Amino acid sequence: MATTKKQIMPKWFYLMASPKGCYQITGKLLPTFSVLSILLLAIGLVWALLFAPQDYQQGNSFRIIYIHVPAAILAQSIYFTMAIAGAIAIVWNMKVADMVAYSCAPIGASMALIALFTGAIWGKPTWGTWWEWDARLTSMLILLFLYFGVMALYSAMDKPETAGKAAAILSIVGLVNIPIIKYSVDWWNTLHQSATFKLTEKPAMPAEMWLPLLIMVLGFYCFFAVNLMMRLRNEILRREKRASWIKDVIN
Amino acid sequence: MQFESLTQFFYMGGHGLYVWLSFALTFIVLALNVLQPWLDKKSILVTHRKRMQRESIKK
Numbered sequence: 001m002a003t004t005k006k007q008i009m010p011k012w013f014y015l016m017a018s019p020k021g022c023y024q025i026t027g028k029l030l031p032t033f034s035v036l037s038i039l040l041l042a043i044g045l046v047w048a049l050l051f052a053p054q055d056y057q058q059g060n061s062f063r064i065i066y067i068h069v070p071a072a073i074l075a076q077s078i079y080f081t082m083a084i085a086g087a088i089a090i091v092w093n094m095k096v097a098d099m100v101a102y103s104c105a106p107i108g109a110s111m112a113l114i115a116l117f118t119g120a121i122w123g124k125p126t127w128g129t130w131w132e133w134d135a136r137l138t139s140m141l142i143l144l145f146l147y148f149g150v151m152a153l154y155s156a157m158d159k160p161e162t163a164g165k166a167a168a169i170l171s172i173v174g175l176v177n178i179p180i181i182k183y184s185v186d187w188w189n190t191l192h193q194s195a196t197f198k199l200t201e202k203p204a205m206p207a208e209m210w211l212p213l214l215i216m217v218l219g220f221y222c223f224f225a226v227n228l229m230m231r232l233r234n235e236i237l238r239r240e241k242r243a244s245w246i247k248d249v250i251n
Numbered sequence: 252m253q254f255e256s257l258t259q260f261f262y263m264g265g266h267g268l269y270v271w272l273s274f275a276l277t278f279i280v281l282a283l284n285v286l287q288p289w290l291d292k293k294s295i296l297v298t299h300r301k302r303m304q305r306e307s308i309k310k
Binding site: 049050051052053054059060061063064067068071106107110113114117118121122124125223226227230231233234237238241246247250 | 252253254260263264265266267269270272273274276277280281283284285287288289291292295296299300302303
């Protein structure tokens with residue numbers, strides 16, 4: 001079959017859009033990202049726990065930052081990814097994009113959960129309380145509930161196509177929460193300190209503190225990539241069970 | 252190295268409980284995140300193989 005339609009996007013884009021091509025490409029990327037995430041997380045962990053200096057006010061409880069901040073950044077980035085993938089799935093009716101959105105939800109929920117409980121544990125020695133209903137903490141809790149909502153929608157409906165549409169609309173509407181989380185520390189009086197990393201300014205902490213943090217953030221991003229690909233590949237196997245190429249994968 | 256002995260490392264200047272609790276819970280959540288799709292893949296492959304066997308017997 002000859003197609004006369006002009007291809008405007010690069011070739012890999014069309015490959016990624018087909019379940020088979022996506023399964024093959026992620027299969028090739030998976031080992032590299034696995035090694036990368038293990039390396040980065042191992043280096044970051046040893047650096048954060050053993051070599052980074054303690055904070056002059058908070059002492060060693062400051063080390064919680066090395067998981068709290070990466071998890072919080074990831075929780076928001078994953079939400080963004082999920083909403084964009086959902087939008088692509090609706091607009092271009094792309095199956096793989098919906099599977100990406102579906103696979104993002106549990107990882108994002110885990111990250112939001114990590115950010116919340118490490119924050120609570122950190123809050124106890126630093127603020128004297130586990131929890132406070134202030135803007136940053138509450139908007140982060142809403143993010144966790146949005147993830148739960150998306151997951152519930154997917155599991156409530158039998159047809160993945162209908163579930164995907166409903167979940168995508170919820171995640172796009174929920175996007176409004178992302179800037180609220182980001183600016184909550186500037187707009188309202190809050191216990192929470194402002195951002196550690198800003199794109200426009202140098203970090204307020206010395207390099208021996210923020211370098212391991214940067215490594216942990218990169219490690220968490222790689223972990224997300226690995227986890228997303230694992231879940232995405234499972235979902236492709238599940239939904240494409242009638243496709244002929246699946247037989248070669250199984251045998 | 253910030254700590255002079257192993258006891259000091261675990262004690263974390265009095266913040267040991269908070270630091271270790273955070274890191275341990277995070278490790279558990281991340282480990283579950285890897286374990287779940289890994290087990291899922293195994294069960295998907297088993298179901299697919301069984302289905303394909305059934306279908307090949309029918310023919």
